[in-house]
Amino acid sequence: MRATGTTGSNARRRRWVALLGVTALAVTAGGALAAPAGAVSTASQNVDFATHCIPPDIAGIPPIDGTTTAIITVDNASPKVGDTVNVTYKVVTPAANNPTALALPADIMTPSGKVALGGAQTGNITVTGPRKNDPVAGNAPFPGFSMTGSFTVTAPGAITLSPGDYNIHTSYILELDTPCTVTNPPAPVSETITATNGGGETNNRAITLGSASGQPGAGVTVTGSDFTPGATVTLAGRSGAAQTADTGTATVDAQGSFSGTLTVNDKTTTGVVAYEGASWSDEKGAGPAAYVVIDDTPVPDGSQKVTTTVRAGTLSMSQAGDAVQLSAVDFGKGGASDGALKTVTVKDFRGGPAGWSLTGKVTDFTGPGTKIDAGKLSWTPACATKAGSPSTCQAGSAGTVGGSGATLASAPGGTLTGGEFTVDAGLSLNVPAFTPPGSYSGVLTLTLT
Known part of the structure; x- marks a missing residue:
């Protein structure tokens, strides 16, 4: 093939x-x-949008106004209401450069960002990427990267997906962030899906996070919609398929919305969920929304911090003929x-x-x-x-x-x-x-x- x-x-x-x-x-x-040879059809597409990036203060350089090239792809372009759609936000060409003259080694960049929904369903999807990158020369352009997240379809019709703000966190000598925002939001539409009614009772609960990453002990704002008015909602961290000890609560208002803060201490956290009742259920919960804990724990005197990296690979396919x-x-x-x-x-x-x-x-x-x-x-x-x-x-x-x-x-x-x-x-x-x-x-x- x-x-x-x-x-x-x-x-x-x-x-x-x-x-x-x-x-x-x-x-x-x-x-x-x-x-005969087969034709390739088009779906999602690269889009270019003006971006305003703010280098870390330590770099001593002004904001960078440039152009980002990105593409949004999904795993299901024809979902039903209630389905979960997995989203990949790939930044092909970032607007920002390495803000210092110091060369950066491989696998010290952790990206996070947002994908904007429009049309039949609005809101933002939190996406995160693995700590993976090729070496970056001093003051050279940052390499491209991919981030993933998911959302639950709550309404039938055409739903557009556009690239949103993103942040490049580097963990080398110092923990530094380079946030990049869309200058004239929303950015152009990169992908459009068409949702249909799924029939039966649908769980339309949804959550978004105020940030996609943070240091251990930091609080992340969790906002929710379409929950049961007056209900108490549990906010919880996820490590893989297991719930962590990091929990909080919020109360749903008369419109079915809530806003609360979850303090995340567990360094293995990969996501945040919210649910009604004593324990998680697909019927009365929302998430997980992707979240990354950035571990910057100081190394004690006389100690050495030993770190390894598991490189994220790709999704690929081959055939026998x-x-x-x-x-x-x-x-x-x-x-x-x-x-x-x-x-x-x-x-x-x-x-x-x-x-x-x-x-x-x-x-x-x-x-x-x-x-x-x-x-x-x-x-x-x-x-x-x-x-x-x-x-x-x-x-x-x-x-x-x-x-x-x-x-x-x-x-x-x-x-x-x-x-x-x-x-x-x-x-x-x-x-x-x-x-x-x-x-x-x-x-x-x-x-x-």
């Missing part, structure tokens, strides 16, 4: 193209037809032309809360003088999770692939996700009885987000 790269000013989600070849439709079996030969059928009889998708391997080594989704859609099958409609191709997906993976792979539903597409496999978001997965599918093309003899081929495009 070939990966299609991003070119020009429009960034594209990562896509891989699987080419589906179909055997000759004749009285006798024919040979396989070489499959790029051509599938389906079984031949007879003219006058038609019927099922069967085969199997080449095994797809998904590796999620990002280390964060975002899940993933692998979808596919197919073109019409073209041949001599006619075509076989894309809706005639169906699949039966299967997915296996490698032992030790934090996430569990879920196979998509058996049914029609078609031109509008269907889900082949997915893994849900969570406090900590990742792993390695193998995806397969049985394929069946329903060939009409008197389809003219010859070879027919279509292009099955797989998209991993």
Whole structure:
């Protein structure tokens, strides 16, 4: 399988193209037809926006007014109300530079930021990134970085996502912050999703954080909406899937909103939640909103602080081949032309809360003088999770692939996700009885987000 790269000013989600070849439709079996190349469709896109960055006071330099290039991507562009959508905010080109003449080593940058929602649903999503970067020369531009977070869909319709303010925290000799704000908010829309009504009772509770990071013992402001008026809400830290000892409370007003402060002491905290009742539940809770504790504990005299770094990787996909030969059928009889998708391997080594989704859609099958409609191709997906993976792979539903597409496999978001997965599918093309003899081929495009 070939990966299609991003070119020009429009960034594209990562896509891989699987080419589906179909055997000759004749009285006798024919040979396989070489499959054509597939086209890559666009969705989210790079956007440029004016940014005002304030270097740390110690740098002794004035604010930086520059341009940030960024892109927003999601794992589900067609969610239902009540679904959780995982969001990735990638700063391709930051507006700020290393504010000092001192070269910075690798893996000392911790980014955080906001994604602005508009349209059918408004608000901000808190996003954070891993402590990961290439070395930065003195006064050189900061490298690009990615941040992830999630939100719950509360309203049907088109929801826009735009890059928001971001902060670059560096932990080297000194703990320094370079906050960058959107000069003329909101920034241009980078991604748009379309939500539909999910049916049944929906939990529309949502929370946002006043900041995405802080030192141990710092308080973070938590605001909530669509909670039960008059209810007492517990604010709590999360470390992975477990709740920490850091808790607080807030009271919901008559409009279903609240604002409270949670003091975060646990250095392993990765997120903050809020919920009604004695313990967390999906039905009466919101979050987790991503949060990073920046550990700047001084090293005692006569001691040495030993630190290691786990590098965050990428979400990637590979496949065992790029051509599938389906079984031949007879003219006058038609019927099922069967085969199997080449095994797809998904590796999620990002280390964060975002899940993933692998979808596919197919073109019409073209041949001599006619075509076989894309809706005639169906699949039966299967997915296996490698032992030790934090996430569990879920196979998509058996049914029609078609031109509008269907889900082949997915893994849900969570406090900590990742792993390695193998995806397969049985394929069946329903060939009409008197389809003219010859070879027919279509292009099955797989998209991993």
